[in-house]
Amino acid sequence: MRKILVLGGTTEAGELCARLAGDDRLSTVTSLAGLTRLPRATAGPVRRGGFGGPQGLASLLVNDGYDALVDATHPFAAQIAAHAVEAAETARVPRVKLLRPSFPRRSDARVIDVESMQGAADALPRGARIFLAAGRRELAAFRARPDLSCVLRMIEPPAPGEVLVDWTIILGRPAATAQMELELLRAHDIGFVVAKDSGGPAYAKIVAARTAGIPTVMIRRPPPPSGPIVSDVDGVLAWIEANLFAENPDGNIERSS
Numbered sequence: 623m624r625k626i627l628v629l630g631g632t633t634e635a636g637e638l639c640a641r642l643a644g645d646d647r648l649s650t651v652t653s654l655a656g657l658t659r660l661p662r663a664t665a666g667p668v669r670r671g672g673f674g675g676p677q678g679l680a681s682l683l684v685n686d687g688y689d690a691l692v693d694a695t696h697p698f699a700a701q702i703a704a705h706a707v708e709a710a711e712t713a714r715v716p717r718v719k720l721l722r723p724s725f726p727r728r729s730d731a732r733v734i735d736v737e738s739m740q741g742a743a744d745a746l747p748r749g750a751r752i753f754l755a756a757g758r759r760e761l762a763a764f765r766a767r768p769d770l771s772c773v774l775r776m777i778e779p780p781a782p783g784e785v786l787v788d789w790t791i792i793l794g795r796p797a798a799t800a801q802m803e804l805e806l807l808r809a810h811d812i813g814f815v816v817a818k819d820s821g822g823p824a825y826a827k828i829v830a831a832r833t834a835g836i837p838t839v840m841i842r843r844p845p846p847p848s849g850p851i852v853s854d855v856d857g858v859l860a861w862i863e864a865n866l867f868a869e870n871p872d873g874n875i876e877r878s879s
C-alpha cells in the first residue's frame with residue numbers, strides 16, 4: 623500500500639481524492655488549511671491546520687511514512703506551494719503540483735492586468751462600482767478606498783470591521799453558469815469586475831463580464847513552484863502511476879542531491 627498526502631482545498635483536490643479512494647493500492651489523506659468553516663465534502667481521511675512551516679511538513683511526511691506529496695492547492699496559495707517544494711526535498715519524497723490553467727483570454731474581452739489586490743484597487747477609477755470575489759484576508763486595499771461601491775462575494779461571513787458598512791455582501795461560491803453571473807452583474811449595476819486569475823469554476827464570471835462589456839481587473843498569478851506540474855486530475859493519476867508504480871519509479875523523481 624502506497625501512502626499519499628494531498629494538499630487540498632480546491633475543487634480539483636476533492637475530485638482527485640474521490641478518484642483515488644477507489645484505488646486499493648493507495649491510502650490517501652487530504653490536508654486542509656482549516657480556514658474554511660464550511661469546506662466541501664472530501665472522500666477519505668482529512669487532517670486540518672497548518673504544519674508549522676516546511677520543516678513541520680517534512681517531519682510529517684517522514685514520520686507518517688508518506689510515499690508521495692500532491693500539492694493541489696489554489697493557484698494563489700504561493701506560500702504552501704513553496705513549503706511543499708522545500709519539505710518534499712528535505713523528506714526526499716516525490717512531489718507534483720496540480721495547477722489548473724489560467725482563464726482563457728479572448729481578444730474581445732476588456733481586461734486590465736494587475737499584479738496584486740493593491741494593484742487592482744489602484745487601477746480602479748474614483749467612485750467605481752465593483753464586483754469582487756475574495757476572502758476576508760484580501761480586502762485591505764479595497765477598505766482603503768471608501769469611494770468605491772463594492773459588491774463582495776465571499777464564502778465565509780466577514781467579522782466586524784473587515785468590510786465597510788455600505789458594501790453589499792453575497793455569501794456563497796461562484797454561480798454555476800455565465801447567465802446567472804450576468805444577471806448578478808446587471809442586478810447590481812456593476813461597472814468593473816475584479817478577479818484573481820484563478821482559472822477553474824470562477825470562469826462563468828469572466829464570461830459574464832465579457833458578455834456585458836464590463837472591464838475585468840485581472841490579478842496575475844504568483845509564479846508557479848519549481849518541479850513537475852500537471853494541469854488536471856488525470857495528470858496527477860498518470861504521475862502517480864509513473865512515480866509510484868512504474869518498474870523504475872525513481873525515473874522521474876526529483877531529488878534534492
Ligand code: NAP
Pocket residue numbers: 629630631632633653654655670671672673674675676678679695696697698699700701702703705756757760
Ligand atoms: P498560503 O498563503 O499559501 O498558505 C498559508 C499557510 O496556510 C501555509 O503556510 C500553511 O501553514 C497553511 N496551509 C495552506 N494550505 C494548507 C493545506 N492544504 N494544508 C495545511 N496547511 C495549509 O495559502 P492560503 O492562505 O490558503 O491562501 C492564499 C491564497 O489562495 C488566497 O488568495 C486565497 O483566496 C487563495 N485560496 C483560494 C481557495 C479557493 O478555493 N478559492 C482556496 C485556498 C486558497 P503552515 O506554514 O503552518 O504549514
